[in-house]
Amino acid sequence: MLTTDVPTREELARRASELVPLLRKNAAWAEENRRVHEESIEALADAGVFKLRVPLRYGGYEADTRTLVDVASELGRADGSTSWVASVYWIPTWMACLFPDQVQDEVFSTPDVRICGTLSPTAMAAPVEGGIVVNGKWGFISGALHSHWQVVVAILVGGEGEPAPIMALVPISDLQVADDWYTAGLKGTGSVSTIAQDVFIPSERVLHLGAVVQGQHASQANADRPIYRAPLLPVASASSVGTVVGMAKGASEAFFERLPERKISYTAYGSQSEAPLTHLQVADATMKIDEAEFHAHRLTSLVDTKGVQGAAWTLEERARARADMGAVCRLAKEAVDIFSTASGGSSIYSHVPIQRIARDIQAVNLHALMHPNTNAELYGRILCGLEPNTLYI
Numbered sequence: 001m002l003t004t005d006v007p008t009r010e011e012l013a014r015r016a017s018e019l020v021p022l023l024r025k026n027a028a029w030a031e032e033n034r035r036v037h038e039e040s041i042e043a044l045a046d047a048g049v050f051k052l053r054v055p056l057r058y059g060g061y062e063a064d065t066r067t068l069v070d071v072a073s074e075l076g077r078a079d080g081s082t083s084w085v086a087s088v089y090w091i092p093t094w095m096a097c098l099f100p101d102q103v104q105d106e107v108f109s110t111p112d113v114r115i116c117g118t119l120s121p122t123a124m125a126a127p128v129e130g131g132i133v134v135n136g137k138w139g140f141i142s143g144a145l146h147s148h149w150q151v152v153v154a155i156l157v158g159g160e161g162e163p164a165p166i167m168a169l170v171p172i173s174d175l176q177v178a179d180d181w182y183t184a185g186l187k188g189t190g191s192v193s194t195i196a197q198d199v200f201i202p203s204e205r206v207l208h209l210g211a212v213v214q215g216q217h218a219s220q221a222n223a224d225r226p227i228y229r230a231p232l233l234p235v236a237s238a239s240s241v242g243t244v245v246g247m248a249k250g251a252s253e254a255f256f257e258r259l260p261e262r263k264i265s266y267t268a269y270g271s272q273s274e275a276p277l278t279h280l281q282v283a284d285a286t287m288k289i290d291e292a293e294f295h296a297h298r299l300t301s302l303v304d305t306k307g308v309q310g311a312a313w314t315l316e317e318r319a320r321a322r323a324d325m326g327a328v329c330r331l332a333k334e335a336v337d338i339f340s341t342a343s344g345g346s347s348i349y350s351h352v353p354i355q356r357i358a359r360d361i362q363a364v365n366l367h368a369l370m371h372p373n374t375n376a377e378l379y380g381r382i383l384c385g386l387e388p389n390t391l392y393i
Contacts (some may be wrong), residue, residue, distance in 0.1 A: 006056070007048065009067040015047040016074035018032045023078035024353075030188030031356060034094070034181050035145050036082050045112040049075075049086050053093040053239075055222060058108035062227050064307070065235070065300040069242035073293075075238025076246020077253060080360035083243040084145040090239045092117030092151040096169060097228050098217030100204050103169060107149055116143045116172070117151030119236075119392065121209070122195055123167060127159040131202040134168070137178070142191040147172045150194060153209060154369040165209040165391075168201045171252030175199065202274075213315070213391060233369075233392055234321035235314070238303045240370060241296040241328040241334045247361050248332035254353040255282070255339040262344065276340060285338040292331035299324035318393045319382040326375025336361045 007015070019040075026037035044050060050069060050204040063071075075083035092115040096107050103316025107113060123136020134154050141150065150170050157163045178193040207218060215231045262272040269275045299321055306313060309356055340347065340358040347354050364370055369392065382388060 004215040006061045009063070009070055012048065012052070012061070012063065012067055013070040013074055016049070016071045018366065019043050019047060020074065020078040020198070023075065023082050027079040027188065027353070027356065028351070029083070030079065030081050032187075035204055036085050036188060037192035038146075040079075041146050044075075044082075044086055050089060050112045050114055053090045053097070053227070054108060054113075055097060055104070055225065059111075059222065060108075062225060064227060064304040065238035066297065066304055068239050069245065069296050069300050071240050072242025073246040073249065077250040078241040078246075079188065080243060080247040080250070080357060081186050083289070084186055084189050084248055084360075084364070085146075087240055087243045088116065088142040089114050089147075091236050092149075094228070094235055094239070095151050095167065095212070096149070097222050097231070099169060099207060100218045101221045103205050104219065104221075107169065110148050112148065114143065114147045115149045115151060115169075116141050116147040118189075119153055119209075121153045121165045123154035125153060125154040125156045125168075125201075127156065128200070131200055132156065132166070132168070132206055134170075134196045134199045135203060137193055137195045139180075139193045140191045141194050142186075142189045144172065144177060144192050144194055145190040147152065148309060152194075153243075161309050164376060166206050167209045167212060168207070169205045170196070170199060170201060173256060180373060185359035185361075209393050210391070213393075224310075226304070226310075228307075229310055230303050230307045231313055231318065234299075234303050234318060237321045237325035237357065238300045241292075241325055244328050244332045244361065244364055244370075245289070245293050245296050247364070248292060248335045249355055250335040251339045251354055251357045251361075252282075252286065252289060254357065255343060258343070258347075258352075262346075265344070272342075274343075279340050281342045285335040288331045288335040288338070292328045294334070295327040295331070297322040299328075315388070315393070316382055319379045319388065322369075322375040322393065323379035324378075328368050329361075330368075330372035333361045333365050 026040050029037050051060045052063040056062050068336045069381050072087050074085050118138045125134045150172050153167045155163050156166045176195040213232050247306040259273050263270050272278050340354050345355050
């Protein structure tokens with residue numbers, strides 16, 4: 001069994017903060033090349049970012065979700081795409097810890113292993129002797145170009161029972177990559193599509209998604225570890241929001257960095273900082289970032305506390321987890337929109353960070369699981385006493 005000195009939350013956040021200059025330097029390259037810069041990946045590995053959700057027995061840190069938020073908030077200040085990829089890795093890495101322990105032994109034998117994934121069942125699986133064979137294609141696979149494994153989701157048809165979604169672990173080398181990531185936002189994430197053609201997956205690397213969503217898993221070693229006792233969707237929600245908060249903080253920093261040199265064209269204001277409009281804008285945007293951070297921390301507090309307690313989740317708590325995530329996305333985007341609007345025509349130049357941040361946070365808000373309207377409707381539905389109309393809760 002490997003052991004490690006686990007850094008504190010503050011130490012991990014400090015390491016992430018120290019990466020900000022490097023990640024900012026590489027942000028334009030990442031956007032142009034539609035993938036995270038290799039130098040940034042190596043820096044994230046050196047800072048221990050890929051170990052945050054790895055079990056202690058493999059040299060990981062087993063960090064709680066509040067730590068994820070604090071680390072991602074620092075990374076997101078620098079580059080939303082790089083922070084997004086780091087956050088996405090945390091979710092499938094956590095999911096890998098639900099598989100049988102012998103499967104984890106294989107996966108985590110790779111130092112700083114990176115696992116990408118999806119929750120969309122856009123492939124089909126058929127039972128065969130010793131496992132399943134999968135065919136299909138998955139889109140939006142953030143970080144696939146730097147991954148070692150992928151968590152795939154497919155519909156299992158045949159054998160006993162009705163068709164049902166399963167999730168499985170596949171070496172990325174078993175899949176084909178479609179270079180189709182041409183987008184308006186989050187360009188640097190390299191969220192390409194992956195394709196399976198008659199890929200065999202042994203049965204020990206297959207779990208039923210319905211059981212996973214309900215908090216059931218096959219690992220004995222992780223069964224009593226607090227961070228692995230929460231349900232999948234609240235974990236995914238809490239793993240994602242730090243990047244969004246960080247992007248809003250990055251927009252604030254980018255705005256105030258340019259403020260001393262700016263005037264408001266075609267007005268009598270020789271300095272933008274003297275205008276009452278600017279005062280209202282920056283106060284409003286800053287308060288929205290504070291509110292977004294509140295929802296992010298409330299979400300992580302719920303996930304982490306219930307994990308430590310081993311307490312059951314109510315349906316309302318599950319729905320509120322997604323509602324908090326949606327609120328973070330909405331409030332952070334509103335803050336970025338204010339700073340972007342206040343940045344003037346000169347901000348549309350590609351070397352000015354605010355234009356990239358605005359496009360990136362718009363892309364985040366369009367994500368199916370993060371969309372503020374979808375999450376608010378789900379929460380309201382549960383508050384009104386109706387059953388959820390989604391498995392993803």
